[in-house]
Amino acid sequence: xxEIATFMVNEKHYELxxxxxxxxxEVLRDExxxxxxxxxxxxxxxxxxxxxIDGRPVLSCLTLALxxxxxxxxxxxxxxxxxxxxxxxxxxxxxxxxQCGYCTPGMILSAKALLDKNLNPTDKEVKxxxxxxxxxxxxxxxxxxxxxxxxxxxxxxAHP
Amino acid sequence: xxxxxxxxxxxxxxPDAAAKATGNAIYVSDITIPGMLIGKVLxxxxxxxxxxxxxKSKAENLSGVEAxxxxxxxxxxxKFDRGLKDLPMIAGGYTVPADEGVLNExxxxxxxxxAALAAINEHIAxxxxxxxxxxxxxxxxxxDPEEAMKPGAPQISDFAGRNIGKHMPYAFPEGDAxxxxxxxxxxxxxxxxxxxxxxxxxxxxxxxxxxxxxxxxIVWSQCQLPHLARREIAHIFNMPVHKVKMITPxxxxxxxxxxxxxxxxxxxxxxxxxxxxxxxxxxxxxNFIALESRTGFxxxxxxxxxxxxxxxxxxxxxxxxxxGYMGCGPMASAIGMIFGLGHYxxxxxxxxxxxxxxxxxxxxxxxxFGNPAIMWGIEQLVDEAAERLNIDPLTIRLKNIKRAGETAxxxxxxxxTYLEECIKQGAEAIGWREKWGKKxxxxxxxxxxxxxxxxxxxxxxxxxxxxNAFIKLNEDGTADLVVHPAPVGQHIWGALSQIAAEELGxxxxxxxxxxxDTDVTLFEYGSDASRSTxxxxxxxxxxxxxxxxxxxxxAAEMLDISPEELKISDRKISSRVDPxxxxxVAEVCYDAIYNFKGECLNISGKCSWESKWNSPPTGAxxxxxxxxxxxxxxxxxxxxxxxxxxxxxxxxxxEGQLEGGMxxxxxxxxxxxxxxxxxxxxxxxxxxxxYKMPGILDMPETKVIIIDEPDPKGPFGAKGVGEPGxxxxxxxxxxxxxxxxGVRIRDLPITPEKVLDAxxxx
Ligand code: FES
Ligand code: FES
Numbered sequence: 016x017x018e019i020a021t022f023m024v025n026e027k028h029y030e031l032x033x034x035x036x037x038x039x040x041e042v043l044r045d046e047x048x049x050x051x052x053x054x055x056x057x058x059x060x061x062x063x064x065x066x067x068i069d070g071r072p073v074l075s076c077l078t079l080a081l082x083x084x085x086x087x088x089x090x091x092x093x094x095x096x097x098x099x100x101x102x103x104x105x106x107x108x109x110x111x112x113x114q115c116g117y118c119t120p121g122m123i124l125s126a127k128a129l130l131d132k133n134l135n136p137t138d139k140e141v142k143x144x145x146x147x148x149x150x151x152x153x154x155x156x157x158x159x160x161x162x163x164x165x166x167x168x169x170x171x172x173a174h175p
Numbered sequence: 176x177x178x179x180x181x182x183x184x185x186x187x188x189x190p191d192a193a194a195k196a197t198g199n200a201i202y203v204s205d206i207t208i209p210g211m212l213i214g215k216v217l218x219x220x221x222x223x224x225x226x227x228x229x230x231k232s233k234a235e236n237l238s239g240v241e242a243x244x245x246x247x248x249x250x251x252x253x254k255f256d257r258g259l260k261d262l263p264m265i266a267g268g269y270t271v272p273a274d275e276g277v278l279n280e281x282x283x284x285x286x287x288x289x290a291a292l293a294a295i296n297e298h299i300a301x302x303x304x305x306x307x308x309x310x311x312x313x314x315x316x317x318x319d320p321e322e323a324m325k326p327g328a329p330q331i332s333d334f335a336g337r338n339i340g341k342h343m344p345y346a347f348p349e350g351d352a353x354x355x356x357x358x359x360x361x362x363x364x365x366x367x368x369x370x371x372x373x374x375x376x377x378x379x380x381x382x383x384x385x386x387x388x389x390x391x392x393i394v395w396s397q398c399q400l401p402h403l404a405r406r407e408i409a410h411i412f413n414m415p416v417h418k419v420k421m422i423t424p425x426x427x428x429x430x431x432x433x434x435x436x437x438x439x440x441x442x443x444x445x446x447x448x449x450x451x452x453x454x455x456x457x458x459x460x461x462n463f464i465a466l467e468s469r470t471g472f473x474x475x476x477x478x479x480x481x482x483x484x485x486x487x488x489x490x491x492x493x494x495x496x497x498x499g500y501m502g503c504g505p506m507a508s509a510i511g512m513i514f515g516l517g518h519y520x521x522x523x524x525x526x527x528x529x530x531x532x533x534x535x536x537x538x539x540x541x542x543x544f545g546n547p548a549i550m551w552g553i554e555q556l557v558d559e560a561a562e563r564l565n566i567d568p569l570t571i572r573l574k575n576i577k578r579a580g581e582t583a584x585x586x587x588x589x590x591x592t593y594l595e596e597c598i599k600q601g602a603e604a605i606g607w608r609e610k611w612g613k614k615x616x617x618x619x620x621x622x623x624x625x626x627x628x629x630x631x632x633x634x635x636x637x638x639x640x641x642x643n644a645f646i647k648l649n650e651d652g653t654a655d656l657v658v659h660p661a662p663v664g665q666h667i668w669g670a671l672s673q674i675a676a677e678e679l680g681x682x683x684x685x686x687x688x689x690x691x692d693t694d695v696t697l698f699e700y701g702s703d704a705s706r707s708t709x710x711x712x713x714x715x716x717x718x719x720x721x722x723x724x725x726x727x728x729x730a731a732e733m734l735d736i737s738p739e740e741l742k743i744s745d746r747k748i749s750s751r752v753d754p755x756x757x758x759x760v761a762e763v764c765y766d767a768i769y770n771f772k773g774e775c776l777n778i779s780g781k782c783s784w785e786s787k788w789n790s791p792p793t794g795a796x797x798x799x800x801x802x803x804x805x806x807x808x809x810x811x812x813x814x815x816x817x818x819x820x821x822x823x824x825x826x827x828x829x830e831g832q833l834e835g836g837m838x839x840x841x842x843x844x845x846x847x848x849x850x851x852x853x854x855x856x857x858x859x860x861x862x863x864x865x866y867k868m869p870g871i872l873d874m875p876e877t878k879v880i881i882i883d884e885p886d887p888k889g890p891f892g893a894k895g896v897g898e899p900g901x902x903x904x905x906x907x908x909x910x911x912x913x914x915x916x917g918v919r920i921r922d923l924p925i926t927p928e929k930v931l932d933a934x935x936x937x
Contacts, residue, residue: 034298036298041297044205045297048207049198050198050201050202050204050205051197051198051199052198053204053377053378053427054204055377055378055379055427055459056459056862056863057458057459057862058459058862058863058864060862060863060864061377061863063377090198091196091197091198092197092198092199094197095197100193100196100197104193104196104197105196107192107196108188108189108192108193108196109188110827111186111188111189111192111666111827111828111830111831113189113192113195113196113664114428114664114665114666114831114835115195115376115377115378115425115426115427115428115429115663115664116191116192116194116195116196116200116425116427116664117202117376117377117378117427117428118377119195119196120198123196142871142872143872145871146870146871146872147870148870148871149375149377149863149868149870150377150838150871151374151375151376151377151428151430151835151838151839151868152377152428152664152831152835153831153834153835153838154831154833154834154835154836154837154838154874154877155834155838155871155874156830156834156874156877157827157830157831157834158871159871
């Protein structure tokens with residue numbers, strides 16, 4: 016039996032009829048067409064499906080959609096302002112941290128959750144924050160570079 | 176060859192990066208088409224079984240199910256080889272038998288496709304799958320190649336006597352290895368085994384297929400070889416080639432796995448059966464069991480040396496496990512032998528391989544192909560010989576590596592090699608002199624090790640190395656470049672833009688890549704064999720040169736001077752003699768298109784390029800490890816890769832390839848083990864909870880050194896660099912472990928148990 020629920024995704028409200036068993040990743044991708052959230056392992060082991068809920072990284076492949084109704088959901092589509100990239104996105108682009116790009120949305124959102132709390136992370140803190148996100152292409156090297164560069168850019172923005 | 180370059184060599188930003196960073200990039204898995212159905216596949220729970228009966232009635236009655244297909248339905252279509260090698264592409268007419276149907280009435284491995292269905296959504300499709308009833312007759316099975324070759328073993332394919340799918344001789348033998356080994360001062364030998372590594376592409380296999388009203392088949396495919404896939408698909412489904420259109424969206428990783436047909440055949444069959452668009456996305460578990468993964472080998476190696484450390488003979492026998500279908504696996508041994516036996520200067524070389532069919536998931540191409548498997552042994556044995564001869568590992572390699580002008584691994588002249596620089600600079604970076612060969616004490620011991628390797632830039636002369644490029648100049652001096660590499664994440668669009676822009680004297684951002692549609696692109700072998708930058712790059716360079724000649728000719732006329740006098744750079748054409756005489760590329764292109772003097776021309780260049788050359792990249796890998804002698808745990812502390820890949824078109828992209836190779840190499844070396852239960856044939860590692868690919872915390876400190884010296888044959892001196900990055904990692908780690916604790920691990924992956932075992936018996 017479908018249930019009507021309101022979701023707040025990227026600061027917009029959506030009223031949707033949802034089966035109780037539907038996962039957040041399905042609602043985002045199939046119902047809302049927000050295919051930037053990726054599905055890769057389906058068991059919570061890779062982080063490709065990461066979204067932010069009230070600012071915290073959550074695996075949308077393990078989350079029943081109805082449990083997050085009314086909460087503040089951020090997907091990768093919610094970061095850029097028009098064609099102006101978020102500083103983390105910009106850093107990923109500029110540092111060559113994106114190869115196939117399939118892990119990228121999850122990586123960027125995990126990084127955002129970190130940098131929103133800590134604009135001056137150590138190498139170790141970055142690694143720890145991204146430890147649930149698997150990447151098969153990059154060896155993670157440029158991803159770490161990008162997150163550190165984004166932290167620097169964002170802290171300059173915050174304290175000019 | 177020194178050339179002033181203004182675009183090539185720059186760390187440009189990739190044209191597709193912003194799309195990927197914002198969720199704007201469309202992958203096959205993201206595609207939705209009106210009326211689209213969702214496909215699902217029913218897979219065998221047994222490694223070998225005859226399908227006695229399939230009852231689909233219950234599933235068919237479920238509302239929302241549109242079609243169910245079984246082997247009976249797919250028998251109308253041609254059998255094929257998923258590795259695309261049943262139709263000739265390889266020099267000498269090498270083919271493998273077409274041994275696979277879209278669905279098969281006999282399951283030959285755990286996970287083999289038995290039936291498939293299409294339904295209006297995912298949940299109904301899943302529910303319906305459970306309602307299909309299959310009666311299996313379980314058959315005896317063989318998991319291990321050695322068992323499969325024994326008399327009385329179950330026969331997997333009619334054509335494969337003793338289940339040997341292919342016997343592969345080494346393609347470039349020389350001298351008399353037996354005799355030379357007999358006379359060698361020092362012979363080192365051993366058996367080295369390697370595992371079936373899974374690609375773990377971030378995007379699982381996916382396809383979308385649609386038949387339009389005119390009977391044209393449109394396939395959104397992740398295949399690395401779209402034009403070869405089109406030909407194979409046309410052949411399977413009895414269609415002329417022009418009725419098939421392959422679209423290549425972004426691909427979420429491949430590393431060789433998408434060099435074969437993956438989800439396409441079943442997806443297309445469902446679209447043909449329903450007349451509706453169908454999307455088929457494999458689960459992670461299906462990605463593990465239904466697709467090709469790295470070929471596992473057992474290599475018996477023997478290498479002979481003179482007292483002074485000169486390598487005199489090398490001999491190998493490789494036993495490879497193919498799985499239930501032939502696929503790309505057989506060539507893994509051929510390629511492994513070419514790179515392994517041809518790496519060092521050696522007058523006596525012999526090798527052969529048996530590639531054996533087994534009731535296991537299929538084997539195929541994975542970054543490096545058979546090269547990592549053979550180098551796993553060779554580089555350990557070279558260290559062993561060095562120790563016996565009392566020569567250090569650097570010196571023995573410097574003594575035996577090939578120099579420019581010698582014969583390279585495929586019988587062609589070695590035009591350039593900077594392996595010596597790789598070894599020296601890598602050794603410096605890891606601190607070899609201070610660290611290697613020192614006495615170790617305590618429970619936790621450190622060691623350093625090295626391994627070297629060579630690989631290829633393209634597939635010539637083994638395969639027909641044919642690429643095409645077409646470039647057209649727009650009226651504002653920008654250009655559209657029509658090419659069809661597979662965008663698997665290797666930054667190829669950027670590299671080709673740089674090559675074209677450099678030649679045309681414009682900016683990389685002035686190039687628009689037109690790609691991904693076989694209706695538009697000219698024939699392209701595809702992205703395979705580290706060939707995109709080298710071969711498609713050369714095609715692009717020649718097409719751009721062709722267009723440039725036209726630009727210069729028209730500019731010369733407009734400026735009233737001879738074309739020889741002109742140079743082109745920074746979007747401007749000017750006289751070398753009198754720089755005041757100049758005109759912009761845009762003005763020339765505009766004048767050509769909007770020409771009221773009766774001389775209209777859309778300036779465009781084309782090149783059909785058949786690569787006759789193959790410049791081997793060479794590299795040295797250095798590892799520093801820490802071994803806990805109480806737990807057996809090996810931790811890689813530092814990895815250095817020093818690579819001679821010719822001129823780096825974009826050093827940032829090259830670093831990315833090599834850094835990614837390190838992750839895959841560490842996984843291959845230490846943690847990635849594809850486990851098949853010997854008693855049941857079931858794959859026990861089918862997702863990331865059981866199959867451990869390295870995460871960010873598993874990565875050591877890394878360093879990439881690019882030698883950056885141009886090769887005479889590559890576009891602006893580039894060589895291929897897609898595959899080399901993982902080849903030497905595992906043997907470098909093994910050699911470092913030996914330096915730390917004095918024992919050798921010859922069986923991949925290097926688990927703590929194996930280390931403890933070796934310590935116990937050592
Ligand atoms: S898809 Fe959710 S963690 Fe992998
Ligand atoms: S960029 Fe491909 S998985 Fe990370």
